[in-house]
Amino acid sequence: MKINKYNSLVFAMLFGFALSGQAQTKQWTLEECVRYALDHNITIKLSELDVNNAEIDKKGALGNFLPSVNGNASHSWNIGLNQDVTTGILRNSTTQYSSVGIGAGVDIYKGLQNQNAYRKAKLSIIASEYQLLKMQEDISLNVANAFLQILGYKEDLKVKIEQLAIDEKRLKRSEEMVNAGTIPRGDLFDLKATIATDKQNITVSENNLLISKLSLAQLLQLKEFADFDVIDDTNAKDENNIMAQSPIDIYNKAKETRTELKLAQANLEIAEKNVAIAKGAYQPTLSAFYNFNTRASYSDVITGSTPNTANPTSQIGFVEGTNQAVLTNNFVPVLGGAPPILDQFNDNKGQSFGLQLNVPIFNGFSARNNVERNKVSLEKSKIDLEQKSLDLQRNVYTAFTNAKGALNTFESATVTLEARQQAYNYAKEKYDVGLMNSFDFSQAQTLLTNAQTEVIRTKYDYIFKIKILEFYFGIPIVPIPAK
Incomplete structure (x- = not known):
């Protein structure tokens, strides 16, 4: 099979993760992962440089007054x-x-252009800081999602391993029962096939876990990712009682705290200053x-003069009537040092x-066109602010509905698991006394495994949906320090 460079890199990373299981690994909590990402993520570092550029632009605008x-x-x-x-x-x-x-x-x-440019520069700093904060919030959510995926895959792998251990014990017992003539030999073949399927499921779960760890390690910009692992410090409970809030209350709170609205408002004010600066060209x-x-x-330099001995006189005219020549003495300049x-x-x-x-009298409509162009940008900023407000309202109501649905799904999955566990226990009792064949028992066991997997999936889906809802309510995953 042909393997490209990207696949080779992924396989090498996965192999590094596999080797890490043989050594002691650092257990990262969710808060540690988020804080590390905020300090090391490349995208955040680029946003921080944008803030630095805005600070420099402010100094340049201030210099226009000097x-x-x-x-x-x-x-x-x-x-x-x-x-x-x-x-x-x-x-x-x-x-x-x-x-x-x-x-x-x-x-x-200068038509107040310098004053407006300085005010715009200060607004640009605010906008770049909001952009940085939004980037930090987005990275925090991405880290939380990747973190919870790892926890889900870890629990799923644990279930698969436990299932394999149970089936291997069943195989040993079934061999004894076949030798005793209690069950037919054909049941062993079904059980061996089940064990092979269990091992295949374990391999899939291991790959999912390794890839999820790789994704989070790359999100954190970890260089040494071979010993990377996480620890479950989450709780599938609504600790902040966010579900007790109504969607309208969450939306009203979000309008006060959400960074995307503050960023859109700052961009609107910057567009207004651009119009004022452009109008200054009329004045x-x-x-x-x-x-x-x-x-x-x-x-x-000339320091004086002396008679010209070589040509002492020169004619400058003649007397009318007598034609007598009129002479003048010639002099040469005397030069001295500088x-x-x-x-x-x-x-x-x-x-x-x-x-x-x-x-300004006429400039080929350049000033007027520049004003009109900035007015168009101003209208676009107004529409963008309005759209951001509508998007926020839709996102809040969607997040609330998703969280409520995730809670109901998690509770239903938990109830289903309890029922499947009881059905499995009953099937096991019948199987142990020979009242149920191996195929029917395997079906009951498969249903139990599926119910366990569904509980794991819905649990971490519910936790993440709650994190999103808290995010809109102004409760960060971890407090973001001010720069």
Whole structure:
């Protein structure tokens, strides 16, 4: 038979569980399982990270109220014909320049977008915390369901093993009775077939138990699951007297405590803030700015002038009428070294500041479309809240009906078991004295086993239905600690 990788992994885990029966195992209670899942489940850890992200978003929204301050610095080389930034003279040279500056800006008015964004960020934290709590509650219910399945399979396996022991004793006694000639030899064949069926049922129950343990171990994110086992600390009684409550009372209590309604309400308020933020784009924005700059040059500077001996004069015109040339003395600049850098930074500094007003006139309908889009999301949030309320009402009434039905089924199964036990005892007395054949006795025994299995199934089904009803009434499986 071809076995894929997934099946190989499952078989390895089941083999690990089987080996654990040879060693001492830790017995986990329901409360221990739930608390361990709340601390280690991967899905819950992801929800916790979502809360952390919401906290970071809140810090970002708060930062929008603060000024933005940025510094800048540059150093450049210019080769060829350049204008000296300090003298304004054009000349061929290689020059270096340095500049530094700092700028600041702050929003004075932005259509209340920053205020609404901050309020939205705080609501997002609340929503993410509700989402985390809902995830913790869902995991708690899943753990409880898996835990009770294990207990049910353990009791079922115990019944099957006891049944096998009884049948093996019957086989030994029947062999003695056959040898004594009390019953026919054919009864032995029926009994041997019954024992083979008992062993097959035990194998099925063992597999169900191992798989249920594997499911719970994976839900708890256990790495060492080979020695995993649970202990029965449950009680098939309505300890909190939840069945004495009416469905309407449970529903009214659920409306006050259920996380899904609180989450839907928080999402509705977030949608309202998104509409307010989008409407802020219709309004003008006013901001203030301030800039400081200074610069320095590493080039030589003009310190004076001297007559040009090579070309002492040059004609600049002539006298009208006489055509006598008008001359002027030529001078050449005297260059000196660049002043100290710090002095240049001090002498060349400059500042600018002011206000900037932006008035939205036309933006291709983007602002209006964004508002309409957020209004649609708001309507969806309103419908979602209403739907969550209707779902909660339906779930509460369904849970109450299921719990009531599970109780009636459990009580009926218990009564049936008592009757089957009496019928089995009577059949055993007749079989022991030879007044009943092996086939009829096996039928009575099968009916007793089925009744025992049904009691086990209905017992843990009733316990889980009660847990769900208590869950809606605000009674957690275990108290969930605040983060």
